[in-house]
Amino acid sequence: MQFVFDLDGTICFKGRPISEPLVLAIDKLIAAGHDVIFASARPIRDMMPVVHEKYRGRLWIGGNGSLASGGGAAEHVHAFPAEQLEQILQLIRQHEATYLIDSDWDYAYTGAADHPILNNLDTLGLARNVALESLERIVKVLILTASDIESLNEKLLALDVVVHRHGNERILDISPQNVHKWTALQKAGVQPKQFVAFGNDANDISMFREALHSVRIGEHPGLGEYASDSIPLEGDYESDIVRKIEELAVQYAAVR
Known part of the structure; x- marks a missing residue:
């Protein structure tokens, strides 16, 4: 069986690497003959600090499905079309938005110097923070602040892109249309109802819908109707x- 794991809030917490007990549980899965896949909102670059290097030969889905790797570097890249990207950038300028914009490796960041997102951004120093115009293939846009975030959200949705709101955060997480974790898994040969999914947030809905068995970590309401099991983030939840x-x-x- 294939087991697909989201990262933050699912098997790694507070920006820390996957804990030793969970690594051992994953090792046992693999030893028993199961396949393990990691699927995250993080780009491949930012998955590397939290996923043990022993798993770098396995399938990694990054950027909510816009990136896929089998060996620690982006191999499949789905970027925004040029015309659509220009519309997004125009809205960013109109709404005086600050952002984290990712290419397949480097990024452009204009947020605050103490923004919490920096705790998880390129912590291994593998990439460069460059001017936006230097990025060739843009795969993901995070809007951190804006003069009117709700108006910006409505205008982005009209552009036929995918916009996620994570929990109670006011951050807008934007991906190209028809790019999500399930589309990336399909391209890698994963079949519907032939895998188990673990996730915690709205960007996991696409794979929960297609999973044979799905496990919701936490209490995100959008995942509830698709979850076979739920594990609350209470007590010793990692042991659970x-x-x-x-x-x-x-x-x-x-x-198998």
Whole structure:
């Protein structure tokens, strides 16, 4: 069976790497013959600090599906079309927005010097913060602040792009249309109802819909109707996640 894991808020917490107990649980999954895939909103560059290097040969989906890698560097890249990107940039200028804009590796950042997002941004120093016009293939746009964030959100939705709002954050997470975790998994050969998904947020809905079994971490309401199981972030929740992984490893042991 293929097991697909989101990262932040699902198997890694507070920006820290996947903990040793969860790494051991994943190792046991692999030893039992299951395949493991990581699918994150982070670009590949920012997945590397939190996912153990032993997993770099496995499939990584980054940027909510705009990037895919089998060995630690972006191999599949789905960027914004040039005309659509120019419309987005025009709206950014109109709304005096600050942003984090990602290419397949480098990025452009105009947010505050103490913004919390910097805690997870290129912590290994692998990329460069460059001028926006220097980025060739833009795959993801995060709007951090704007003069009118709600108006900007409405105008972005009219451009036929994918916009996620994460939890209670006012950040707008923008991806090209028809680019999400499930489309990237499909391109990699993953079949509907042939995988188990673990996730915690709106950007996991696309793969939860297609999973044979799905595990919601936390209480995001949009995931609830698609979740087979839910694990609240209460008490020793990492141990609860480990137990669920072990349980499902046995439940789907005969499914390859």
